[in-house]
Each structure stands twice: as structure tokens, then as C-alpha cells.
Amino acid sequence: MPELPEVETVRRGLQPAMEGARIVRAETRRADLRFPFQDDFVARLEGQTVAGLGRRAKYLMADLSSGDVLLMHLGMSGSFRVVTVDGHVTPGEFHYPRNEDRAHDHVVFHMSSGAAVVFNDPRRFGYMKIIARSLLDEEPLLKGLGPEPLGNAFDAAMLAAATAGKATSLKAALLDQRVVAGLGNIYVCEALFRSHLSPKRKASTLADKKRAPTDHAKRLVASIHDVLNQAIEAGGSSLRDHRQTSGELGYFQHSFQVYDREGEKCQTRGCGGTVKRFVQNGRSTFWCPTCQK
DNA sequence: CCGCGGGCCTGAGAGC
DNA sequence: TGCTCTCAGGCCCGCG
Numbered sequence: 006m007p008e009l010p011e012v013e014t015v016r017r018g019l020q021p022a023m024e025g026a027r028i029v030r031a032e033t034r035r036a037d038l039r040f041p042f043q044d045d046f047v048a049r050l051e052g053q054t055v056a057g058l059g060r061r062a063k064y065l066m067a068d069l070s071s072g073d074v075l076l077m078h079l080g081m082s083g084s085f086r087v088v089t090v091d092g093h094v095t096p097g098e099f100h101y102p103r104n105e106d107r108a109h110d111h112v113v114f115h116m117s118s119g120a121a122v123v124f125n126d127p128r129r130f131g132y133m134k135i136i137a138r139s140l141l142d143e144e145p146l147l148k149g150l151g152p153e154p155l156g157n158a159f160d161a162a163m164l165a166a167a168t169a170g171k172a173t174s175l176k177a178a179l180l181d182q183r184v185v186a187g188l189g190n191i192y193v194c195e196a197l198f199r200s201h202l203s204p205k206r207k208a209s210t211l212a213d214k215k216r217a218p219t220d221h222a223k224r225l226v227a228s229i230h231d232v233l234n235q236a237i238e239a240g241g242s243s244l245r246d247h248r249q250t251s252g253e254l255g256y257f258q259h260s261f262q263v264y265d266r267e268g269e270k271c272q273t274r275g276c277g278g279t280v281k282r283f284v285q286n287g288r289s290t291f292w293c294p295t296c297q298k
Numbered sequence: 299c300c301g302c303g304g305g306c307c308t309g310a311g312a313g314c
Numbered sequence: 315t316g317c318t319c320t321c322a323g324g325c326c327c328g329c330g
Contacts, residue, residue: 128307189323
């Protein structure tokens with residue numbers, strides 16, 4: 006499911022239930038998600054207060070009073086919901102991603118705020134890991150990550166330097182979390198469309214001979230900023246699994262201009278082209294060959 | 299360094 | 315209705 010806007014939406018939804026509250030009880034309802042839970046997973050959570058809930062790329066990070074950090078990744082189909090202790094969902098009734106039972110509720114945090122925070126993940130590509138804050142810099146899951154696309158470190162100069170000399174395609178480079186961390190298939194397709202750049206273009210064309218950013222790089226960075234900010238504002242995109250923590254859908258999918266729109270007319274003014282789909286690095290790319298060069 | 303295929307999982311939707 | 319097949323917001327590994 007989730008790319009940066011979806012994870013950020015989840016973070017904002019969990020904040021009121023978790024920040025400043027203590028984890029009274031933690032339940033793991035099976036032995037593993039993508040990986041087995043650490044042996045001391047529950048023990049390191051129970052009794053700890055969540056000082057803050059942050060995000061790095063597509064990871065949620067809960068700062069615990071013990072000095073540990075709980076790292077959470079939603080994989081493809083993970084979602085969180087916030088439920089009050091009497092079984093009623095806050096604020097509205099939760100609608101499961103699929104109209105099924107709770108078979109895929111794998112982790113529950115019972116908070117002193119009175120809320121239960123439930124992690125549901127049918128495909129179980131998601132995972133959780135507890136890391137001592139002092140070891141965060143050496144954590145393999147985080148170590149190679151590039152800059153946050155909405156952070157100060159991400160700009161045209163940085164992007165040009167990171168892609169200079171790369172033989173790979175522009176699309177593959179943007180999906181590479183070492184280049185920039187948080188984009189996925191949807192928002193890469195959308196950002197490339199908005200900047201009129203072909204997904205097939207060589208990534209190295211974002212830089213000139215002196216490794217300085219071209220106008221393409223500047224356009225692309227602006228498009229990435231725009232599409233991510235707009236998607237966050239819309240509560241993310243709900244195609245199959247993504248839900249806000251209230252169970253509500255995100256609605257940015259209605260604003261897609263190319264993703265999942267094969268065969269539709271290109272929305273670029275005066276273009277007249279048609280949205281096409283092809284497989285690139287094993288993933289669907291949606292684009293307009295007429296106006297993306 | 300790069301692309302590709304396969305794997306991890308479950309479920310939805312299409313086609314027959 | 316039900317089967318089979320393809321595909322899915324991620325990411326990792328090994329091969330050539």
C-alpha cells in the first residue's frame with residue numbers, strides 16, 4: 006500500500022492515541038509478520054510511554070521512554086486503526102479494507118489513553134522491530150536511506166548529484182530508496198507525468214557535465230513536492246488496503262492523472278495523447294508517451 | 299553497476 | 315457459482 010503520503014496520514018491519525026500515552030499491554034497475535042518478532046518484543050514495549058511518533062521514509066518510528074525506538078513498516082497491505090476500549094471505533098465506524106473478519110489483526114497496543122491501536126496486514130509484508138536509540142545510526146533498515154523528499158536536503162542539486170552517471174532509468178532511480186526515500190510506484194508515475202519527463206529517460210540526464218542540475222531536475226523536484234503535499238492533504242490514496250486510522254478512505258486516487266488510467270486521454274492541456282502502461286523493472290509504469298519526453 | 303526473475307503473502311477482479 | 319489466471323502503494327536476493 007503505502008508510500009510516504011499514506012504513512013504520513015497514518016502517523017497523524019495515530020498521534021492523538023499514542024503520543025504521551027503508555028503502552029499498558031502489547032499483543033502479538035502470531036509469531037511473525039514478514040520476520041519473526043524479536044523474543045523480547047512485548048517486554049520492551051509494555052510499560053513504556055510513547056514520547057513521540059515520527060516518520061522516516063515509509064517507516065513509522067515511536068520513541069519510547071526506555072530509550073528504545075519501535076520501527077514499523079506497513080509493507081503492501083498494512084493498516085492501523087484506533088479503537089476505544091469498549092469496542093467502538095473512534096471517531097466513526099471502522100470499515101475494514103476488505104469486508105472480512107479480524108483474521109489479519111496481528112498486533113494490538115493497548116494504550117493508557119484508553120485507545121487500542123490495531124495493526125492489520127493481510128499480506129504480512131509489513132514488519133516491526135525495536136531498536137535502541139543509540140544504535141539507530143547503525144540500523145541496516147535505515148542506514149542506506151536517501152533524504153526525505155519533503156525535507157530541506159532534497160533539492161535539484163542533490164538529486165542531480167545522486168543520479169549523475171547512473172545508467173539506470175529515471176523511474177528506477179526515483180524508486181531507489183537510497184536516492185530519495187519515501188516514493189513508490191504511484192507517486193513516481195505521477196511526478197514524472199507532472200514534470201513531462203519520460204520514465205525511460207536516463208537518470209543521468211538530470212545533471213549536466215558539471216554535475217549541476219538541469220531544468221529537468223528542478224521541474225521534477227517541484228513535481229515531487231507538489232504531488233506528495235497534495236496527497237498528504239487528501240489523506241493518501243486508497244486503492245485496495247490503505248485506510249486512515251479512523252477507517253476512512255484517502256481520496257487522492259481520484260486525482261491520479263496517469264496511475265491506473267491506461268487508455269484514458271492525457272490530461273495535459275493541448276496534448277491529445279493517451280495514457281499507456283508498460284512494465285519496467287517488474288512494475289507497471291503509467292505515462293503519456295506524447296508529452297513525457 | 300544493471301536488469302531480470304523469483305520470492306515473500308493474501309485477496310480482488312477478469313475471463314471462461 | 316466456481317475455477318484459473320493476473321495483478322497489487324514494498325523490498326530483498328541471486329544470477330548473468
